[in-house]
Amino acid sequence: MEKLKPGIKIYADELSKIVQINSGLIHHSKQHSNELIFKDEKFSQKYESEAYLPKRDWRKLNLSEYKIIAGNNKDKKDYNSVFIGEIPQNIQLLFDGLNLKEAQSDDEVFRKFRENQNLISEINLLLNEFLENISQGSFRFMSLATNYANSEVVSLDKRKFPIGFTINDLKFIGIHKDSSETMTLHTAHKFGNRISLNIGKESRYLLLINLSMLQVYNMIKTKMNVHENEVNNKNITSYFMKLFPDYPVLKIEQPPYHYYIAPTDNCFHDGSTFGSSSLDIVMTYLGKFLI
Template sequence: MSITAIKKGIGIHSNLPNIFENIQINSGVVHHSEHRGSKITYGGGSFLPLYIDEAYIPKRDWKMLSKNEKQCLHPQAKLKDHNNIYLGELPESVKKHLKRIDFSHCKTREDVIESFAKNQEVTEKLNEELNKFLNSISNSKPFHLNCITTNLPNLEMVACDISRLPENFTVEERKYMGLHNDGTKFMKLHTTYKFGNRICINLGAEARHFVYVNLSMIQVHNMLKKKMDTSKLNVYNVAECFFKYYPNYPVIKIKQGRYQYYIAPTDNCFHDGSTLGNTSLDINMVYFGNFNHQNH
């Protein structure tokens, strides 16, 4: 199959040096049934990750960006919260408190929460400085902590759907979603851009990756109109439909180092995180809001 060129869409903005050296591109996706997964060996267990039926996974043929691809990913002139992804690093005022909390022994999310609790005074100072920083990029709009999450190392895709599992499910029974868009029943494909963005902060010891398709939901909808009747297309089935008809549309992979964060309109693009190749627990904090990265 021929390689599809990326379109101008959701760009990447950063004040970090040599940002494009930490970004790669591939030639699209495969259905999980055609994907050879990587075994997870952690905490005394070993298993192959399971996926929901409609999951699609990025191909592993990653390469550095060409000059034209860099131009396509160059940020839009107006950095709106729905049309750009920003990669940044936490200010030293926040990092100095994080460095005082030891997560190296953590094997589960409960261990992480306990580490915060054991360092109550430091955690309070951390929250104070983190809120100052988030307020500075909040666009004077409300924001809130959505979750503190942990993911196993060496996961190709980290987002999983536990709603389809029994109450006392095991780690091995988790079903991962593959590339997906966030969204709720209150959203239409042509309104997802109105629902703000999120900031995800890497607290783990290793770098992780944010993978995404640089198309907005409006762009996706317009492309699918050429292939199918879109009258029944919605936020729940759009990913499966898009990857069925456009499996060769490239995926972008952004390296996110320790204490770095990304700001992304995750309701408005296909995305996921990845810990492939890592050996330690992935730890991150996610806030929802309307974060503005114009001056950071």
């Protein structure tokens, strides 16, 4: 197992209670597929051909590992920090009024938002006030999304969905980094971060490799010629997974009405609902958030 390196720091109350670590990554074909839950039916989770998943040997961090990842407020930036926190109580009470926790599908969730416009206006007003207090600049709403219960990883490339797709068409990406057409490995840290709010019924998890893209790039340089192999923003995930499968992954619990803030353009990550039995519901905003 590769040793955990100093890199992206994590800030949270009672950090040791919500973070676990494992022994690395595994190609999806080498790990027994779990059964995600959709409308009380179970389906074997399928993946894209290059998808890598975290190994399931989760454990608590030892003291030296804890010291490596724990935030210390030194050189704290939006691109090198992850924050876990709780949504203000007044906003939680408004979300309670939507009764989202009984929803069984994304259609039900969206319908509850459409049918409660006055309540949504109140939520938006208070959420904007909250986000303005932790934002270093402008921010924008990205999405209201749902994920299946008991899903090992949650991210999908929805651009590949066929017309009239069924659950059997879904192929999950695995641990990855976000990106845009204008991004390079040397500019990934300039693209801000995201805040994702868990407004579902159960805890969900942020899966995280605590290395920035420049750290990953420099690690790959020790194994191969990055210029001859044209290592770039599009293929760095595949190279890292194959060259460093024993680098540990962190699993960070995000209880209901808690948020995570993470630089998802600048690190490998995904969400997970593994172990849950209800619909996962998440609201996400993009910006430059710092606490």
